[in-house]
């Protein structure tokens with residue numbers, strides 16, 4: 452039987468108070484993750500919030516939703532679309548939870564307009580380290596309201612989130628625009644974000660070949676209709692490349708849900724690494740055969756089961772627009788990994804832990820995913836060099852990924868003073884590790900493809 456929200460809160464308070472009294476440091480378990488860090492939960496030292504997965508209210512008149520923190524984005528979108536609405540920011544992977552998105556600074560192709568998902572939030576309900584239930588808005592407990600986003604569960608436990616919604620049409624017109632250099636891509640991204648469109652992102656397939664994709668609501672039934680959720684559909688990034696190989700500009704209509712989760716099959720392009728690991732040819736037929744293994748939820752199960760995240764450099768980097776071109780040259784020279792994802796973000800002046808808390812007219816997120824590194828030392832060295840390159844460029848990493856900073860290096864990029872003040876006011880140190888302790892990776896992982904397979908058995912496949 453399903454528990455009411457009040458019962459879940461009471462159980463959570465009880466559990467938290469026990470840890471608070473015993474002064475035990477805990478981690479927050481929510482049943483899944485889109486982080487690449489290995490999950491190492493000790494059952495005696497964790498707070499389980501996985502049951503907080505209900506939608507409490509969708510208000511079609513006032514355009515907001517009230518959801519428990521562990522509601523996945525696809526569940527929320529399914530419910531809001533029934534009223535012709537969507538959240539203003541929907542992160543690309545359907546299994547990302549609203550709470551995880553707030554805590555992890557999730558953004559996507561509408562973020563040039565709205566910022567990361569947390570910037571569309573109106574209120575948080577939290578359970579603090581001492582077991583108190585508090586509400587935080589821009590006016591009430593403002594330090595908590597602005598401190599929670601991107602704190603990675605190091606301040607309080609999020610239980611409920613109120614976030615904004617907007618009306619949407621059934622289909623999105625997506626315009627694919629071929630570009631022939633990083634500079635052309637950046638120029639076009641900057642120009643398009645100043646026009647009346649809803650979505651902008653880009654993929655670079657090589658230094659001299661890329662596509663900028665611009666989305667807007669459409670009711671034009673003359674456009675060709677393309678979907679991306681069916682096994683027989685091509686992976687989105689492959690389709691995008693095929694499109695611009697044929698013509699410099701192309702337009703099509705995509706059903707809104709297919710658009711929002713277009714990168715799910717193949718996890719952008721990371722799923723291709725699975726074919727490489729098992730020496731399986733990567734072609735249309737094999738993508739069809741293994742289609743049910745290629746959704747992000749399943750791919751994450753394999754990644755964590757097999758413990759192979761130290762074999763690939765996977766990072767998202769937020770940069771001031773002026774630093775993007777030299778940084779792309781750096782990536783090309785040092786990692787040579789393609790495709791690269793470019794996603795423009797509105798700079799976030801209010802949330803000091805946010806990855807786009809950067810002083811610039813526009814921030815660009817660069818997704819650097821999949822550079823293969825078989826040797827552990829090479830992997831750590833590449834990550835360390837990348838961290839230094841990001842700092843020199845005035846950028847910030849998105850902290851879902853592996854980080855190897857020393858504490859002084861880390862805190863040079865973040866405002867420790869204001870972070871410590873909020874931690875102190877809400878007694879967070881009593882049970883929650885610091886953000887640094889949560890995101891740092893300080894050990895070598897032991898990979899096991901067999902364990903990866905076992906993790907796959909849990910999938911619907």
Ligand SMILES: Cc1cc2nc3c(=O)[nH]c(=O)nc-3n(C[C@H](O)[C@H](O)[C@H](O)COP(=O)(O)OP(=O)(O)OC[C@H]3O[C@@H](n4cnc5c(N)ncnc54)[C@H](O)[C@@H]3O)c2cc1C
Nearest residue numbers: 484485486520542548550551554555557558603604609851
């Ligand atoms: C290859 C790759 C591509 C990505 N691409 C995108 C993208 O395109 N768009 C995008 O938005 N994001 C992207 N992400 C990142 C993703 O948005 C973040 O990892 C996000 O935080 C994931 O949310 P989650 O629900 O999986 O939470 P988790 O990653 O599991 O959790 C994030 C943090 O929040 C804490 N937490 C979770 N729930 C709670 C709670 N209720 N209360 C307090 N703390 C809590 C956890 O302890 C953890 O520290 C990408 C990640 C990868 C690896």
